[in-house]
Amino acid sequence: MSFETKIVCIGAGYVGGPTMTVIADKCPDVKVTVVDINQSRIDAWNSENLPIFEPGLDDVVKRARGRNLFFSTDIPAAIKEADIIFVSVNTPTKTFGHGAGKASDLQYWEKTARNILEIADEGKIIVEKSTLPVRTAAAMERILNSNDKGLHFEVLSNPEFLAEGTAINDLFEPDRVLIGSHQTESGLAACQKLVDVYAHWVPRDRILTTNLWSSELTKLTANAFLAQRISSINSISALCERTGADVDEVAYVMGKDRRIGSKFLKASIGFGGSCFKKDILNLVYLCGYYGLPEVAAYWESVVKINEWQTHRVVDRMLETMFNTIAGKKIAVFGFAFKANTGDTRESPANLVVRDLLAEHALPVVTDPKAIPDAKRDLKDVIEQVSFEEDPYKAAEDAHAVVVCTEWKCFAELDWKRIYSSMAKPAFVFDGRNILDADALRKIGFEVTSIGKGKAE
Numbered sequence: 001m002s003f004e005t006k007i008v009c010i011g012a013g014y015v016g017g018p019t020m021t022v023i024a025d026k027c028p029d030v031k032v033t034v035v036d037i038n039q040s041r042i043d044a045w046n047s048e049n050l051p052i053f054e055p056g057l058d059d060v061v062k063r064a065r066g067r068n069l070f071f072s073t074d075i076p077a078a079i080k081e082a083d084i085i086f087v088s089v090n091t092p093t094k095t096f097g098h099g100a101g102k103a104s105d106l107q108y109w110e111k112t113a114r115n116i117l118e119i120a121d122e123g124k125i126i127v128e129k130s131t132l133p134v135r136t137a138a139a140m141e142r143i144l145n146s147n148d149k150g151l152h153f154e155v156l157s158n159p160e161f162l163a164e165g166t167a168i169n170d171l172f173e174p175d176r177v178l179i180g181s182h183q184t185e186s187g188l189a190a191c192q193k194l195v196d197v198y199a200h201w202v203p204r205d206r207i208l209t210t211n212l213w214s215s216e217l218t219k220l221t222a223n224a225f226l227a228q229r230i231s232s233i234n235s236i237s238a239l240c241e242r243t244g245a246d247v248d249e250v251a252y253v254m255g256k257d258r259r260i261g262s263k264f265l266k267a268s269i270g271f272g273g274s275c276f277k278k279d280i281l282n283l284v285y286l287c288g289y290y291g292l293p294e295v296a297a298y299w300e301s302v303v304k305i306n307e308w309q310t311h312r313v314v315d316r317m318l319e320t321m322f323n324t325i326a327g328k329k330i331a332v333f334g335f336a337f338k339a340n341t342g343d344t345r346e347s348p349a350n351l352v353v354r355d356l357l358a359e360h361a362l363p364v365v366t367d368p369k370a371i372p373d374a375k376r377d378l379k380d381v382i383e384q385v386s387f388e389e390d391p392y393k394a395a396e397d398a399h400a401v402v403v404c405t406e407w408k409c410f411a412e413l414d415w416k417r418i419y420s421s422m423a424k425p426a427f428v429f430d431g432r433n434i435l436d437a438d439a440l441r442k443i444g445f446e447v448t449s450i451g452k453g454k455a456e
């Protein structure tokens with residue numbers, strides 16, 4: 001079958017895989033090829049065992065794969081035939097040199113630009129799908145348009161707003177799709193081509209177009225605002241614990257004010273994931289770079305409060321468990337950074353486990369999806385941590401259970417059974433406020449929740 005439009009996506013990760021799968025599903029007239037340098041990732045995308053766990057993803061891949069959706073490591077062939085190239089490679093925080101610990105590491109990004117330049121023999125539309133510092137498109141254009149083949153590349157910014165665990169739904173029904181372009185004739189024409197792709201299923205009034213820099217900056221800002229809400233409520237959770245206020249009640253009532261809204265006000269042991277911390281630190285770096293130290297400090301505090309909140313978990317454990325947890329088995333319920341994903345990148349559970357080890361406790365990690373990634377993340381301390389698929393076994397003889405991930409299955413466990421197998425007194429630290437604390441107390445547990453002080 002010949003396709004009118006050919007899309008290629010470089011980078012078959014958490015973003016490239018699901019976004020391209022949905023584009024292929026919704027646009028049967030478009031050929032979509034997802035390429036990656038990682039052979040085993042591509043093999044997994046072509047198998048029954050996809051490389052990432054995302055509810056609903058398997059069915060959509062099955063519908064489109066082999067029809068108009070292809071996964072390949074043949075990057076040159078894909079680049080050659082593409083009209084539109086999405087770049088969705090990783091853009092982690094730089095760990096070396098200038099800007100280390102804050103700035104984006106753009107080496108993977110630049111490599112793809114040079115790869116495209118080397119292989120392409122006609123001009124193409126290049127779409128930034130990765131999250132990037134504002135004004136990256138200018139660098140991309142300089143590299144691409146430095147060719148001596150007389151080719152013109154138009155760069156668009158089309159940041160992705162999906163959240164892991166709900167990616168398929170977020171992609172099927174996005175709040176908005178954002179496309180940034182130059183406001184020139186060729187920029188606007190390229191923008192229209194991408195609008196036409198999304199218009200296959202996204203209502204036109206939800207496809208928003210802006211200039212390139214607004215689009216790039218909006219992505220960083222959206223993540224910073226979401227994370228800021230979590231740090232704000234988490235900071236208040238500490239005050240609730242001292243005063244007898246209940247953070248869930250405070251958040252609920254505040255959220256009823258439509259100007260505030262109810263979402264992203266769930267107090268927790270802190271936000272995790274590959275994006276929030278990285279993107280805020282990038283914003284902090286950019287503010288410094290553009291001579292705005294006060295703005296940088298404002299956003300950096302969001303990350304600082306988050307780390308503080310996670311460290312408070314073991315502090316509170318010590319306070320409650322007679323100032324020592326040395327030699328005590330502690331069951332860590334959940335290692336994924338949030339529910340419904342096996343992703344553990346920047347998971348607060350990682351920090352909790354390390355704090356437990358610093359106190360010479362004996363952590364046992366259980367998680368329905370994330371044990372393989374947990375083992376990878378804890379490689380350096382693997383001898384001191386146990387892993388257990390079965391949460392009941394993880395809790396056997398434990399002095400405490402600490403809930404680190406909001407998996408619904410943890411709330412549905414038989415907590416009487418857990419209580420009977422634990423050392424006494426049996427402590428529960430609910431780092432996500434997902435358990436019925438009163439019911440647990442009736443069983444006999446000593447329960448500590450986030451942002452809930454002693455009544456009266």
Ligand SMILES: NC(=O)c1ccc[n+]([C@@H]2O[C@H](COP(=O)([O-])OP(=O)(O)OC[C@H]3O[C@@H](n4cnc5c(N)ncnc54)[C@H](O)[C@@H]3O)[C@@H](O)[C@H]2O)c1
Nearest residue numbers: 011012013014015036037038088089090091108130131160
């Ligand atoms: N994970 C999310 O939920 C999410 C959501 C929105 C935006 N983002 C952004 O999207 C980007 C990708 O994130 P991700 O979570 O999908 O990362 P990821 O690490 O899961 O995937 C990136 C992929 O790019 C591949 N890659 C790197 N260099 C390459 C090259 N030169 N050629 C071909 N392939 C190459 C890697 O092998 C990897 O498979 C990041 O900028 C991230 O900030 C992520």
Ligand SMILES: O=c1ccn([C@@H]2O[C@H](COP(=O)(O)OP(=O)(O)O[C@H]3O[C@H](CO)[C@@H](O)[C@H](O)[C@H]3O)[C@@H](O)[C@H]2O)c(=O)[nH]1
Nearest residue numbers: 160161162163164264265266268270271272273275337338
């Ligand atoms: O009220 C809340 C909401 C979330 N979280 C935690 O915050 C983290 C991030 O959650 P979420 O935003 O749902 O997941 P991500 O997949 O990290 O998605 C964020 O990061 C993506 C990458 O840039 C963006 O595309 C998404 O819009 C943005 O929500 C997780 O640890 C959650 O447990 C809370 O503690 N309280």
